Amino acid sequence: MFLDFQQIKQEVAIEDSATMLGLVLKRHGEQLRGKCPACESSERALVITPSKGAFYCHEAKKGGDLIALVSHIKNLGMREAAGAIAHHFKLVPASGPAASKGGKEKETPAPCQGFQPLGYLQHAHEAVQALGLAAEAAQSLGIGYAPKGLMRGRVVFPLYRDGLLVGYVGYGDDGLKLPKNLTADAATETVAADKP
CATH class of the missing domain: 3.90.580.10 (Zinc finger, CHC2-type domain)
Known part of the structure; x- marks a missing residue:
């Protein structure tokens, strides 16, 4: 794994x-x-x-x-x-090149291998509704309020590259927050798309 x-x-x-x-x-x-x-x-x-x-x-x-x-x-x-x-926490492992010499897996992950959607996002939260998004629309787009994690206290939007979920951008009172695994170049290349 x-x-x-x-x-x-x-x-x-x-x-x-x-x-x-x-x-x-x-x-x-x-x-x-x-x-x-x-x-x-x-x-x-x-x-x-x-x-x-x-x-x-x-x-x-x-x-x-x-x-x-x-x-x-x-x-x-x-x-x-x-x-x-x-x-x-029942996290599904990201797919990616894992095998190295001897059949053992690499311990250091490669960036942007694709994440699983955050299952704890609250789509009907008042902060999401304040942006004009109905709960059903937010859920179908993967947008929601994060009650925990690095984006805690923010409305988060999924970021996709080549059909893979590569992270989330969080919106809060202090503006936008990008995930650390995305460089400025990667963020500009990343576009929102339908879930794979």
């Missing part, structure tokens, strides 16, 4: 992965803090910053994204951690 790390990070928020792990965290300002079950540490050793999509364990002196968090807590390799997240 080809695991697209970028797809996982786009579709799953770090706080959702913390819930998946059963972490007990308390909010302190913009951060979530709690005990690290992997280190059996103090009640504030594990810190998650949702706005940055990052964590840090003061006991182990390790940090990173949601895949690294699952890797640390479950004592898994990065690939196994990504697989656990994809399995838990």
